[in-house]
Every structure is written in C-alpha cells, then in structure tokens.
Amino acid sequence: MRRRGFFALAAGAVVLAGCGGEGAPAGAAVDRLFLLEPAADGHGWDGIARRLASVLVRSGLARTVMAVERPGVLGSAPRDAFVVPGAPGLAGDAGDAASGASGASGVSFAREGRLLVTAMPMVAAAEIANTAAVVEAATPLARLAGDWTALVVPAGSRLRAFEDLAAALHRDPAGLTVGGRLEGGSDHVLYGMIGKCLGVDTRLLEYAGYLAAADAAEALRVGRVAAMLGSARALLPAISAGRLRPLAVSSGGRIEGIDAPTLMELGVRLEYSDWCGLLGPRGMSEGDRQAAIALCERLDATPHWRALCAANGWSRVFLGGDDFRRWLSTETGRTRGVLHELGLLTSSDTTCWGSCVRRP
Template structure:
C-alpha cells in the first residue's frame, strides 16, 4: 500500500512558505484515497515542497469511479480557466474514456506531461494455492470464471493485462471474472480472501507483501522490480508486458503563461534529488515527457488502446 499523506477526500497540504505562485495548486485525483493515482498526486506535490520548487501548497479532491472519467468530467466542468488546477491522469483514464464512450476526454484539458511509469504485479492471498505465474495461467485456463481477479476500472491496464493472460492461456476473454475496485479497497479484499488474485501497480502491493498478508507472484515489466522477489511474466514464458504511466493535465482554457509556468516547475522538479528519491521509494520508473511531445503521445495512446481493447474483446 502506498504511504498516504492523508486519507481525507479533500484536504489542504501545507507545503511551506516562499511564494512562486499566489495560490496553492488544486489537484483533482480521479480515484478514491489509497491507490496509485492518489499516491501519484500526493507524493508529487510533497516532492515539490521538499525540493522547494513549488511551496505554495496544494489542495486535493478525490473523486473516483469509471476509470477516472467521473473525476475527469468534474474537472472539465468546474476548473475551466483555472491556472492553478491540475488533474492526475494516466493510461487507465485513456482506456476508460474509450471503453465508457464518455462525452469528455483528455482533449478537453490542457495536457502537461507524463511523469512516471509503473509495471503491474499479480498478487494472491498468502495462503493461496496459486504460487507461480504458471499456476495463475493454469487456473485461468481451467475455469476463468472461477478465478476472481481484482483490479482497477474496466478497460484499464489491469483489465487488459488479465485479458491478455487469458488469451495466452487459451481461455475465452468473455468469461474472465474481473472485479473492479477504485482506490485502495483492493488490498483489503485481497488480504481478506474476498478475491482470489489481484492485478495492480507493484508499489501498491509491496507493503502488504512485506508484512506477509499477500504474496506477489509476478511482475509485468521487462525486468524484475527492485525489492520484490517475483519473476517477470516473460521469465515464466508468458509473453505479456504492460505498464501504467501517470502524469498531469491542466484545466480547460489554462493560459499559455500558466502552462509554461507549470512545465518549468515540473522540469525543475524532475532534476531534483527529492524527486529522484520519490521515484526510488515508490518504485516508479522515470517516464518524463513534457509539453508537445506528451500531447502527441496522448493521441498515439488513444489509437493504440482502441486497438488493444478491440483485440482482447473488451471493446466491441
């Protein structure tokens, strides 16, 4: 579980003095407290404070559901023209917009940057008979409906990863039993045995695994994750690799001057020891991609995820 700065849905974090801006940042987190988006928003703003790059504070609003698209819609509706409003976004939101066919999308915001990437992990309860990636695939093949697997919202990276694993196993994707959670509830469900397995960001499982409440059996990256004693899926002969990037967008109608200011702040943050320590402590990969390059990346991601969701049968 990520170490949270607060469990409150809306809370102001005092980040110290030293004005760079006249107002605190207003950060919309499109998920409940405790998950990957929550950690991305709060840890990033904490790193701003620690590095003294931005010291005017931040308020956080958590609004979860529908792969982040409920928070996205609220942000687009309420933050228009606000130069201090930021939204945490990521690949799950890209998939959610496509899957849910929402009337709003990231094209309605002011894209700023991709900041981190994190590879997924598969975890099971500590007493589970599933001990290896091969065991997991065998269970999917034997009876995909009987293997309840928790993850984030439908159409997100967790859901697509399970669908890809089912395809590898030769199991019908339409019969997989994917249970959607928002925020940190997945950890309680997995630790309590309410689901048989879970797929989420590796950092979200690390603390529970270290305490012995769950067991991580695989990670989805090209190499093993430091501090997690689990093989990659590719090591186990399973050709599935999938990551979960996160970043920030600004409000609709954010001024050009404010966009430049925020991009300058993030560029300075990216070079600080405080940010490098944040990446290390959270197990995040540096995926810094700002400005126009990020905007182009979003368009490419939209096309790629539309194809991927169709390929695995999630999008008809």
C-alpha cells in the same frame, strides 16, 4: 463478474506556501498554483496532489500551491475538473478552450497556474463514461511516475507458477476469478491484456474489483478469488513474509525483493505500469504550455521528488510535452481496446458518442 462502484468520491483542500527550497532549480517560481486531483478512492494514486504540492513548494518551483480534490469529475469531461468554484480569481471556467489561459482569463501560467493530476484510471473512466478522451479534452504536459503490478497467489495455492495459471485459463477462461482494484482500473485492464496475450477469450475472464486493495487481499485470503493483481510495492511486505507467492511482475526488469519473473520473461510480450501525470487546461497558449512543461521537467529533477518516488517504490518515468501527448494517445487506444474486449464498452470506437458504452 462482480461489480463495484467505480466512482467513490471524497473532497478536500490544503494550501502550502513557502519562500523557495534549498537548492531549487534555476527558473522563476509560479506565484500561485492550483493542483487538482479527481478524488476517487481505490485508484492507487489517492492523495498524490498533496504530496506533489509539498514537493513543488519545498523545491522552490511554486510560491503557493493549493491542492484541491475535485469530487464528481472522474468520468466526466476532464475540462470540468479545472473549475474551482469559489476560488479567488477563478470564477470562470478556465478549462474552456476559448480562454486560452491556464489560470483565470488573461492570467499567465507564471502568475497563476492550474494543473490536473491524471492517471490511468482517469483515462479508463472517460472511456467508460463515454465522454471526450483525456488526451483530447485537456493539454497533456507530462507523465511523472509509474507503479508496477505483481500477480500473486496465497502461499498454499495449487497455482505454483504463472504457467499453472496460464494453463488453467486456456482450459477454462472463466474457471477462476482474479481480484484487484476497481473494475475498469489498471489491475482489470492488465488482466485483460494478459488474457489477450495468452490467446484466451478475454470476454470470459472473471474479475472481481474491490474499492480497497485490502479488501482484495482479504478476498484472496479466504478463497473468494484465486489470484490477485496489485501494486508490487504495496504487496512486498506480504510477499517477504511468505504469506503471498508472486507469479509474475509487470515491469520490464525484475523487482528487488520479489522473486518472480517479468511477464516478458514468461513469453507474455507485455510491460505495464499504473502511472500518474499532469494535464493543463484545454486551449492553453503555447507560452503557457511550454512554461508548464518546463515546470514538470524541473519537478522531475528535484531531490525532493526523487526521494518521494524512492520512498513509495514508484519508478520515475518522465515523458513530457509532445512525446507524452503521443504516448497518451496510443495508451488511450490500447486501454479502449481492452475495455471493449472485457465487455465494458460495446465498441472499441468512441466516435459513436452516446451509444458505445454498455449500460446496465
């Protein structure tokens, strides 16, 4: 199994400010908002904090938004990501459960909020690093968008349909290599889920993870991998040009422009989306939590957010508050189980702190 670094990190910040957008939803705007993103190349949601910041300001939901990339926190306890060293008014650890505040100690969310962009790779990274689960270490606020995955092969591949790949895996689970984004990320987990649904020995599956989707596509082109999993929207141009042949998509329904069945249609009872959402600091007061959830609900309803999702081929999959918390808890358990079956965890139970993770 090929191994690549799971945490390639970068840093940066951008400040956006405005007086409120045209047609902004009713409700008071947050005075100052810090939108934090665990910086990591290759996870599929790079730069989403800047895009969200622009939408929040243009829609009049926040007066000033600072989008900050937080290097080094992916795989650490999520509460660490809420600390912004040197930021005005944020000298302390606002993520500490004892503070009960969303910004600086004693400051309400309406005056100064702090939100952390989360996604499936953060959930997996916390499990692999053997830190507290995301759902436990922060306050789940909302799931916002999803990105469906396509399973593709080169146009000239001997694998003419998904059934051919399934038959090959049944004969020899390690007989072919599937490529995609980083090991332990959404593509890898989805491949493990597919193998599990097919009834093959998931531990034997060969997966090659790459830092960039372009690297995985090149590996597919030159034959280093037999098939590739990746963002359906990103693969659409190559599919439309006839360079790639789609075998299946992970969505619940067919995707426009991609002539391929869903996994569900193929008898693989699985629907899977790479997703992103927002977290608040652990220990938020109930008032601040409700205010933050309301902000997320208003964000989902804005024309600017809907236009951004449409332009990027994302599905709006909003789920807020307690519903998101329950879903995230279930999804964490599902991810943990697959990571264990793929050999990335020595146990599917993360109560064994310090000994669960398989070390090199």
